[in-house]
Amino acid sequence: MSSSYLIRIKGFTLPLSVASEGAMGRTGSWRTFKPVINYSKCIKCYLCWLHCPFSVISKDSSGVVIDYEYCKGCGICYDVCPTKAIVMVPER
Amino acid sequence: MVVLPLTGNYAVAWAVKRARVKVIAAYPITPQTTIVEKLSEMVENGELDAKMIRVESEHSALAAVYGAAIAGARAFTATSSHGLLYMHEVLWWVSASRVPLVMAIVTRAIGPPWNIWTDHSDLLDQRDTGWIISMAESNQEAFDLTLQAFKITEDDRVNLPMIVGLDAFILSHTTAPVDVLEQEDVDRWLPERKQLYVIDPNNRFSLGNIASPKDYMMFRYDIEKAMDNARRVILEVDREYGKVFGREYGGLVECYKCSDAKYTVVAMGAWAGDAKEAIDILRDNGYAVGVLRIRFIRPLPVNEILNYLSGMKGVIVLDRSVSFGAGGQLFTEVSSILASRGRPPAMKGVIAGLGGVDVSYSEIKDIVLKFINEVEDQGWFIKRQEWFMPYEYSFKDYG
């Protein structure tokens, strides 16, 4: 993280930051398990999209897509999916 | 002027009402409870247009008003003792987020053993959190400090939260006449809430994200800078309040007859009033003594302590708390400041009144007289701690 994310107001540095892509580096490299979506089971409920703590799941025409550049592999999407459409595959 | 008979707790509630606080959250704990009890009554009967949030713990109480404050609302909470210790983590969140917020602490001993009486350990346990910390001597001062706290914390140069301390029962549950001012006068004096930033769903940012070591240290430096600014702001607000409402206390400290004194008693909170009475009696008997009352422990009144005390022959510090293995906190701080300017005056730290042990003006008179006699007989010395028990008890009873 660089100091360009710091916000200064009236002479004080504040612990505020504006979200920007990749501000924390390529967090995708942290993964030990990778969430993989089986689209035939996906019912587009968007629960995974809502719960992903890193906001790396986006909505598109096919339903949901995971950005693996930044997905940390925490497995929360896997946990909340009501149809077990997401499987966690070990990274090699 | 609107003078009402109020307990210290009700005086605080009145100040919160006069400041037109918008959000209140608290969890009941003796002896604080009647502050928020009174406030919820005011909200219930429409006297105060505020939201009262019921929470499951003190940790949540401070977290709730912290959220409200970040969203731009003038907010308030109150607690004591174990409730305050449970809140401790959130105190850091509030101060380091640089958000103005006011909290009353009715000082109470920490268990075990269980004890609900006054003791300053809970308050002083918060010294390093980045909150401005004040302590009242009277119900009137509890009202004045609470009202002033909103102006001090919301000042552009400060933007730090503030604690107003008052002693359990001695102030919190004892009734005295309190001037609660006219609402219109307070409205003219206290501006609308200001703060550095407000959470806004249309202009998103995150708070408290991870920061590099260098950035982290920068934040800390700015809190120190704001604390230093607070010294000036507290003095300005005190003077201005004096001009408008007729009560001025002296800023970070109050000096009572210490300008021509050779010996001075340093004390904080309600018993500083007893110390003043003790000093009056000693003065009647020819002793040149005074009282330096600490009104703010953070920011520490460094210059005031140097200016008032460095020329004294002797300084005796009364602590209603102890940092185990170090002595009284006030003694430690006052002595370190005085030692920074060559040889300090003769000094003694007295630890007394823990867990509400009653110490009145007559005991303080004896404590001070003993110190004066020791210095006059033995010459200069420094005694870091001496534990005082009133005469009907003795530490020897415990073997």
Ligand code: SF4
């Ligand atoms: S594994 Fe975690 S980070 Fe990755 S998409 Fe699922 S919830 Fe998001």
Ligand code: SF4
């Ligand atoms: S939670 Fe499962 S079913 Fe719902 S959108 Fe995500 S992958 Fe599809």
